Amino acid sequence: MQTIEITLTPEQYNDGELLKQAVSRQSGIAESDIGHVEVVRRSLDSRRGIHYHVTVQYYLTDETYEAPDYSSPYRDCSHGRPVVIVGAGPAGLFAALRALELGLRPIIVERGQPVDRRKRDITQMVRSGIVPADSNWCYGEGGAGTYSDGKLYTRSNKRGNVAGILKRFVAHGADPKIMIDAHAHIGTDRLSGIIANIRSTIEGHGGTYHFNQRVSDLLIQDGSVKGVRCQSGETIEGDAVILATGHSARDIYELFDRRGWQLESKPFAMGVRVEHPQELINQIQYHSAHYSPLLPPAAYSLTTQTEGHGVFSFCMCPGGVIVPAATGDGEQVVNGMSNASRSSAFANSGIAVTVSAADAKAYGEDPLALLRFQQAVERRMYEAGGGHLNAPSQRLTDFCERRTTGQLNRSNYMGQCVAADLHEQLPPFIVKSLQQAFKDFNRKMRGFYTSEATLLAVESRTSSPIRIPRGQDGQHPQLQGLYPCGEGAGYAGGIVSSAMDGERAIENVFQNLETDQ
Numbered sequence: 001m002q003t004i005e006i007t008l009t010p011e012q013y014n015d016g017e018l019l020k021q022a023v024s025r026q027s028g029i030a031e032s033d034i035g036h037v038e039v040v041r042r043s044l045d046s047r048r049g050i051h052y053h054v055t056v057q058y059y060l061t062d063e064t065y066e067a068p069d070y071s072s073p074y075r076d077c078s079h080g081r082p083v084v085i086v087g088a089g090p091a092g093l094f095a096a097l098r099a100l101e102l103g104l105r106p107i108i109v110e111r112g113q114p115v116d117r118r119k120r121d122i123t124q125m126v127r128s129g130i131v132p133a134d135s136n137w138c139y140g141e142g143g144a145g146t147y148s149d150g151k152l153y154t155r156s157n158k159r160g161n162v163a164g165i166l167k168r169f170v171a172h173g174a175d176p177k178i179m180i181d182a183h184a185h186i187g188t189d190r191l192s193g194i195i196a197n198i199r200s201t202i203e204g205h206g207g208t209y210h211f212n213q214r215v216s217d218l219l220i221q222d223g224s225v226k227g228v229r230c231q232s233g234e235t236i237e238g239d240a241v242i243l244a245t246g247h248s249a250r251d252i253y254e255l256f257d258r259r260g261w262q263l264e265s266k267p268f269a270m271g272v273r274v275e276h277p278q279e280l281i282n283q284i285q286y287h288s289a290h291y292s293p294l295l296p297p298a299a300y301s302l303t304t305q306t307e308g309h310g311v312f313s314f315c316m317c318p319g320g321v322i323v324p325a326a327t328g329d330g331e332q333v334v335n336g337m338s339n340a341s342r343s344s345a346f347a348n349s350g351i352a353v354t355v356s357a358a359d360a361k362a363y364g365e366d367p368l369a370l371l372r373f374q375q376a377v378e379r380r381m382y383e384a385g386g387g388h389l390n391a392p393s394q395r396l397t398d399f400c401e402r403r404t405t406g407q408l409n410r411s412n413y414m415g416q417c418v419a420a421d422l423h424e425q426l427p428p429f430i431v432k433s434l435q436q437a438f439k440d441f442n443r444k445m446r447g448f449y450t451s452e453a454t455l456l457a458v459e460s461r462t463s464s465p466i467r468i469p470r471g472q473d474g475q476h477p478q479l480q481g482l483y484p485c486g487e488g489a490g491y492a493g494g495i496v497s498s499a500m501d502g503e504r505a506i507e508n509v510f511q512n513l514e515t516d517q
Contacts, residue, residue, distance in 0.1 A: 005054070019056075029058075035065065036059045082237070083099060086243050086244060086245055087243070091502035095242050105206050106208075110209065112136075115141040121135040126324070134212065172197040183299070241481060244488065250371065252488065264466065264468075265366075272458065274351050274454070277452055278347045281297075281298045297342045301316065308429075309353050309355075311353050314349065319338050320337055351434060391416070395451050405419045485498075
């Protein structure tokens with residue numbers, strides 16, 4: 001087996017024979033002597049023409065190719081030491097999978113419903129405009145990522161084994177192509193089945209789930225956390241507790257504040273979701289009015305600096321839809337998602353402005369100040385939309401020129417768009433930063449600034465505005481036996497980084513339990 005780097009046209013990449021011919025020319029080996037060809041890494045480059053940068057492994061005709069093995073050495077942990085994992089999002093689920101390798105018995109406590117029931121709740125939520133308290137786009141098995149796209153891109157390679165996370169996904173039903181994509185994506189329609197398969201693995205090796213159980217307190221014995229108490233009155237005990245509750249579990253932050261347990265304010269980002277026709281984004285990014293079906297729907301990544309604030313694209317969804325992501329009554333929140341095919345006629349992306357404690361002084365100077373700021377904006381957007389998950393919306397050009405939008409563009413929002421003057425509704429510093437950023441983005445992507453684009457508000461759940469601190473051993477400084485992790489604790493920002501942080505948390509649990517024996 002040999003490995004080479006090669007540049008291919010879309011036609012060469014998508015045709016096996018043309019691919020083999022290109023490998024033959026690059027390697028100097030006769031095409032007839034080349035057996036199996038395997039692409040192990042790919043990235044699309046449209047800066048000077050459109051081509052793929054590809055890493056290829058090829059085998060000679062007399063060599064045997066063996067397909068990759070994505071299985072893991074899970075053990076029967078029915079009698080292992082119990083570890084309570086609060087939250088069945090990426091951090092909690094991957095902590096549980098790693099626990100099965102370490103011989104620990106995971107007990108998963110999830111406030112929401114199993115993924116199939118959760119899907120029905122979300123459908124009903126969109127129809128009725130009423131948000132179920134514990135089963136919605138953020139709460140339930142799989143966490144927020146399950147019904148918001150399934151993008152697997154992360155910059156956190158230095159903090160964990162990204163390939164190992166992707167292998168676990170493939171082993172549970174994901175397309176093996178996620179192993180080779182620079183910006184891997186599963187798709188909401190497929191991710192729910194993968195989450196159910198992960199549950200089968202966990203339960204099949206001795207782990208257990210407690211659904212529809214919202215944690216209301218921690219059980220503390222002899223100075224150590226030994227379990228949780230649920231709102232139902234049930235108590236669930238273990239030798240340690242991993243807290244993986246996600247960025248929207250505000251009741252957990254309020255519990256910590258009420259109990260006097262240490263919390264820290266953490267900068268986050270807030271803005272809008274911008275929606276363009278996908279055809280327009282294709283034309284801009286591929287520098288052509290004619291889109292080839294050999295190419296994926298085009299994406300983009302943008303960032304700029306305004307006066308004192310960073311502005312960046314977030315969770316960009318080519319061929320996607322916009323969803324209502326509030327977790328309670330009186331809130332209006334939007335997010336983006338796309339299915340595996342990314343076949344929608346629209347592209348959308350969060351455009352977020354960094355928010356620090358200095359921006360929210362009017363809401364106090366304690367650790368919950370940024371959370372109160374976040375809540376206040378979400379409530380204002382709810383009122384601006386008239387409730388029922390209506391999204392306050394405005395044409396991009398009208399927002400920047402401070403004009404009222406007379407007629408909205410067509411949108412792929414899973415709800416109703418309501419015309420609103422977002423330049424009057426959003427916090428002034430966010431308005432100013434966005435207005436400057438959109439003009440700058442147009443210099444980087446000619447055509448981005450257009451009346452065909454629509455802004456929907458508010459994109460506010462980019463990350464947690466609070467951090468639950470932990471020491472080098474992974475435990476909370478005041479609560480021995482409690483291991484905060486993932487987005488909810490302020491240590492991750494997406495599916496992969498959360499999954500890695502969950503694995504790190506259970507490894508800390510294992511090490512500390514071994515030391516205590």
